[in-house]
Amino acid sequence: MEKRTLDLNDxxxxxxxRALASEVRIDILKLLCKESLKVNEIAERLDIPASTAxxxxxxxxEAGLIYCDLQPGIRGSMKVxxxxxxxxxxxxxxxxxxxxxxxxxxxxxxxxxxxxxxxTCGIVNEKGHIDDEDEPRCFYNPARTTAKLIxxxxxxxxxxxxxxxxxxxxVKLAELSVELCSEASDYDLNCKSDITVWINGMEAxxxxxxxxxxxxxxxxxxxxxxxxxxxxxxxxxxQLTKAGTFIDTEKISERAINDYRLADNPYISVKIGIxxxxxxxxxxxxxxxSFGDYPQNIVLKLDYE
Numbered sequence: 001m002e003k004r005t006l007d008l009n010d011x012x013x014x015x016x017x018r019a020l021a022s023e024v025r026i027d028i029l030k031l032l033c034k035e036s037l038k039v040n041e042i043a044e045r046l047d048i049p050a051s052t053a054x055x056x057x058x059x060x061x062e063a064g065l066i067y068c069d070l071q072p073g074i075r076g077s078m079k080v081x082x083x084x085x086x087x088x089x090x091x092x093x094x095x096x097x098x099x100x101x102x103x104x105x106x107x108x109x110x111x112x113x114x115x116x117x118x119x120t121c122g123i124v125n126e127k128g129h130i131d132d133e134d135e136p137r138c139f140y141n142p143a144r145t146t147a148k149l150i151x152x153x154x155x156x157x158x159x160x161x162x163x164x165x166x167x168x169x170x171v172k173l174a175e176l177s178v179e180l181c182s183e184a185s186d187y188d189l190n191c192k193s194d195i196t197v198w199i200n201g202m203e204a205x206x207x208x209x210x211x212x213x214x215x216x217x218x219x220x221x222x223x224x225x226x227x228x229x230x231x232x233x234x235x236x237x238x239q240l241t242k243a244g245t246f247i248d249t250e251k252i253s254e255r256a257i258n259d260y261r262l263a264d265n266p267y268i269s270v271k272i273g274i275x276x277x278x279x280x281x282x283x284x285x286x287x288x289x290s291f292g293d294y295p296q297n298i299v300l301k302l303d304y305e
Contacts, residue, residue: 003237004064007091012064016088019063024048025056032066038303039079057081064293067232069189070215074092077215084234087249101305105161105268107298110147113160115139116273117152120185120283124149126222148288151230153184154281156198156273161300166263171247173303174199174240174257176270179294181233182210183283189212193282197238198271199260204238204245205252208280230285232292239253268300 008012019025029039037045041254043053057079060066067084070077110123119134125146131138136152144150150157180191197204205232218225218232240257241247262268274281289295 004085004087005089005091009057012071013090015063015252016065016090019060022059024052024055025060027058028053028056028081029083032081036080036082039081042081043059043274052080066292067213067234068216069211070211071189084276103165103302103304105295105300105302107159107161107300108145108147109286109297110144111159112144112157112162114130114140114158115156115242117155117157119153120183121152122150123147123227124291128224135189148286149217149292151283151285152273153183154274154276155299156271157286158269158271159298160267160269161264161269163263166302166304167194170305171262171302172242172303172305173260174260175254175301175303176239176298177235177237177296177301178272178298179233179287179292180207180295181230181285181287182209183211183285184212186228187212187230189213189215191282192280193226193284194274194278194280195284196273196275196278198269198273199238200262200265200269202224202255202260204240204260205247205257206275207236207247208245209234209282212282214286218287220289220293225291233285233287235294235296270298270300 006016010276028042031042039054039057040050043050061068065085066081068079068081071080117136117139121136122133123130123144125148130143130147131141180195182191184191189211193209194206196206208287212230213233214231237248240260241254244251245255268272288297
């Protein structure tokens, strides 16, 4: 599940506030805490008309509090709803008012420095494809730095974040957030993938993604992107703290932030990929700020003492 923080400058704050300002929508979220449900099932559980359930589901989806997949049904397709946000914080101040103890580094997804990938694979930006699909050599194309969506069936990409600011400061929390999903030909709602993040060569945890999400358009996708392709991911956060390593709010290991030695090298290395011995080698889609559901690149947040 996703952990989300909003402030007064966040465009999503109004949508979120509207979504939560309804007892019906709160009741829908309570139902989805326990299980995924179809829209008609939500209507039956709450004893409301199906049209009312559908309208309220749309409001929650627009706010990003739930996500919905279209799946084949007996009579056409059916919308299945899932809770997307597990932990929501609202800051009653603005991003620029956050004190100097927090540093945010946004890394464009095409700015990887190393890779080892295998098909299916490809790179696109807002205008179209960057070089050929399913050809790993094309990942060296200089235009990759403009990428807004990259995907590969196995392997990894490596990014290097600057760490000059932490040389004389003590970091108490590092959080890496990125929108991800599995990768299959076109899309496959049943495609699981064990996606791992390594920081400075040390494993920071594996997230089992349940799907290569499709069936409805990603909120940010350009018009030229085909409906049959992967559409969006889930925003996941790897957190390094004094208490250990977490994915969202789930503790993954006892490895503490000091163990990653973030200040020792000239940069912080971040690798995203699939272990060669993973149970589910289902590939990776990495979304930038113009594809998927979240208008961000790969973001590294550093909180200082």
